[in-house]
Amino acid sequence: MVNLFSKLISRFTAGNASIDLVLDKNIVETGECLHGTFIVRGSGSRQKVNHIEVDLRAASKYYDENGHLLTRDESIHSVRVIEAFTIEADETLELDFSFDIPKYMPFTSLTTRFYFKTNLDVSFASDAQDVDHLTILPVGIVKNFMEGMKLLGCQLIKEAYVHPYQEMRFQCTDWMRGIFDEFEFNLNPYYSHAVVGGLFELDKRLLYTHFGSKMDELDFNEIEGIFSFTEEQMATPEKAAETTKEFVEEVHRRIMYQLTGK
Numbered sequence: 473m474v475n476l477f478s479k480l481i482s483r484f485t486a487g488n489a490s491i492d493l494v495l496d497k498n499i500v501e502t503g504e505c506l507h508g509t510f511i512v513r514g515s516g517s518r519q520k521v522n523h524i525e526v527d528l529r530a531a532s533k534y535y536d537e538n539g540h541l542l543t544r545d546e547s548i549h550s551v552r553v554i555e556a557f558t559i560e561a562d563e564t565l566e567l568d569f570s571f572d573i574p575k576y577m578p579f580t581s582l583t584t585r586f587y588f589k590t591n592l593d594v595s596f597a598s599d600a601q602d603v604d605h606l607t608i609l610p611v612g613i614v615k616n617f618m619e620g621m622k623l624l625g626c627q628l629i630k631e632a633y634v635h636p637y638q639e640m641r642f643q644c645t646d647w648m649r650g651i652f653d654e655f656e657f658n659l660n661p662y663y664s665h666a667v668v669g670g671l672f673e674l675d676k677r678l679l680y681t682h683f684g685s686k687m688d689e690l691d692f693n694e695i696e697g698i699f700s701f702t703e704e705q706m707a708t709p710e711k712a713a714e715t716t717k718e719f720v721e722e723v724h725r726r727i728m729y730q731l732t733g734k
Contacts, residue, residue: 489515489559491524491592491600493569498606502614503575506606510567512592514559522593524554526571532584534632534639544634548586549574578638578661579610582631613706614661617668620712629654636660637670647717651724657699668712669700674723695727 495508510524527550533543551571559565571588578584586608592600610618621628621642630641637658644653654675663669673696705715728734 488597488600489513489519489521489592489594491590491602493526493588493590493602493604495569495588495604495606498604499609500573500606501609501611502573502577502579503611504573506571506573508569510554510565510569510590512559512565512567514561514563514565515597517561518558519597520556520558520595522556522595523552524567525550525552525591525593526569527589527591528571528573528586529589530578530584530586530633532578532633534583534634544632546635548577573608575611576662576664577608578633579614580607581633581638581640582628584631584633584638612664613668613701613703613712614659614664616706616709616712617657617659617701617716619709620706620714620716623709623713624717636662648720648724652720655720666703667700668706669698672697672699672723674720 490513492511492513493508494511495506497506500506512521512524528548529545530548531543531545533541536542553569553571554567557565580586586606588602588604588606590602590604592602594600609615618628625644625646626642627645628640629643630639632639637660639656639658641654641656644651644655648655652674656671656673658671658673659668660670699719701712701715701719704711706712
């Protein structure tokens with residue numbers, strides 16, 4: 473009873489231990505192992521730490537069907553990195569930290585941001601938390617796809633991560649301008665070990681200017697669908713640009729054939 477009473481007194485009078493995660497760097501690539509140091513500072517009394525847990529989280533903004541701006545915040549990968557230990561009164565501990573960034577995950581873009589949320593679970597005290605922001609860059613075929621879009625003169629103007637897709641809206645500045653001013657590729661990054669794939673949608677506003685009634689008559693749906701580009705097709709930014717160009721132009725040819733018979 474005396475021991476429990478002393479623990480309760482410690483909780484309300486001695487303050488809590490604190491934690492600070494110091495990263496070696498805050499710009500990383502998917503699949504990279506990130507290192508750093510935990511700095512744990514004790515309170516005015518001896519305390520037991522149950523564990524340290526680190527949660528890699530994604531925050532992104534998007535508009536719903538009614539045009540309301542929403543924020544999505546979700547866990548990407550959570551790891552209990554250090555198990556129980558004791559920190560003495562006013563002691564400062566430095567503990568090594570390492571974290572494997574998942575290889576197949578979304579990446580930092582216009583609205584999608586990433587951060588570590590560190591939780592220090594302390595017995596008979598409020599948990600201590602720390603937040604550290606980081607930039608996560610794509611690699612491999614996803615990186616090549618994005619660079620290929622730049623080679624085509626397509627500018628990313630809208631982006632959001634809404635699990636499982638990272639939605640990308642591009643504006644044409646040269647190629648296809650005046651035909652499809654904008655189009656979307658919604659990538660599923662969790663399958664990017666072998667393909668760049670997901671959903672696509674081409675902007676039909678310009679087509680409706682000339683073929684609106686015909687499109688309604690046909691119950692037109694060729695404007696959207698599924699895409700899948702292989703690792704070979706995305707082997708370089710140049711091949712990625714060529715593959716994407718051929719894909720969009722083939723969709724356009726099918727559309728025009730349905731609308732005009734040519």
